[in-house]
Amino acid sequence: KAGVTQTPRYLIKTRGQQVTLSCSPISGHRSVSWYQQTPGQGLQFLFEYFSETQRNKGNFPGRFSGRQFSNSRSEMNVSTLELGDSALYLCASSREKNTEAFFGQGTRLTVV
Amino acid sequence: GENVEQHPSTLSVQEGDSAVIKCTYSDSASNYFPWYKQELGKGPQLIIDIRSNVGEKKDQRIAVTLNKTAKHFSLHITETQPEDSAVYFCAASTNTGKLIFGQGTTLQVKP
Numbered sequence: 001k002a003g004v005t006q007t008p009r010y011l012i013k014t015r016g017q018q019v020t021l022s023c024s025p026i027s028g029h030r031s032v033s034w035y036q037q038t039p040g041q042g043l044q045f046l047f048e049y050f051s052e053t054q055r056n057k058g059n060f061p062g063r064f065s066g067r068q069f070s071n072s073r074s075e076m077n078v079s080t081l082e083l084g085d086s087a088l089y090l091c092a093s094s095r096e097k098n099t100e101a102f103f104g105q106g107t108r109l110t111v112v
Numbered sequence: 113g114e115n116v117e118q119h120p121s122t123l124s125v126q127e128g129d130s131a132v133i134k135c136t137y138s139d140s141a142s143n144y145f146p147w148y149k150q151e152l153g154k155g156p157q158l159i160i161d162i163r164s165n166v167g168e169k170k171d172q173r174i175a176v177t178l179n180k181t182a183k184h185f186s187l188h189i190t191e192t193q194p195e196d197s198a199v200y201f202c203a204a205s206t207n208t209g210k211l212i213f214g215q216g217t218t219l220q221v222k223p
Binding site for chain 2: 004031045055056090096101103104
């Protein structure tokens, strides 16, 4: 059974640009959550999607957005990148909320 | 607000010893408590979880205990091995499904 796949693994972007990250969940999982991981702030919740609807949102500015497609694949977008957006972005999939959540390997974003 | 405190931040043990990591959560509505292990360059890997209707759960060398009254939960690893060296995260969630993570514990197992 394939795990959670995130692409790309690494990205380098310039301040002010925008970026789109992709996440393919485990087959049969309809819930996809996104987290930002930094050394200073740890793992912080961005948002969660279920059946193409955003069900939950963390405390991040509106520059961070996401969507989910009918096949449960999800994308997150960050516009007007700032240096502080440099982080490991992790996606987790689960069958339903409060069930086992499995993480992908993450996308390492560096903003220069 | 929602918060999970995790201690210690670093833990060094000799191979074969036990390791204990403790977490405290603030939201009394929390009902699901997973533990993750993260190795360098990888995403967090779920190693064990516990629900609020259970006090203890064991899986081979790993066990988790939950004290709902005190809002504490702990991870116990027995007979530690060098491959147990990693960063361990506790988390708590309510029915929203949002996981609130602790700050992580770097475990070093010395051969």
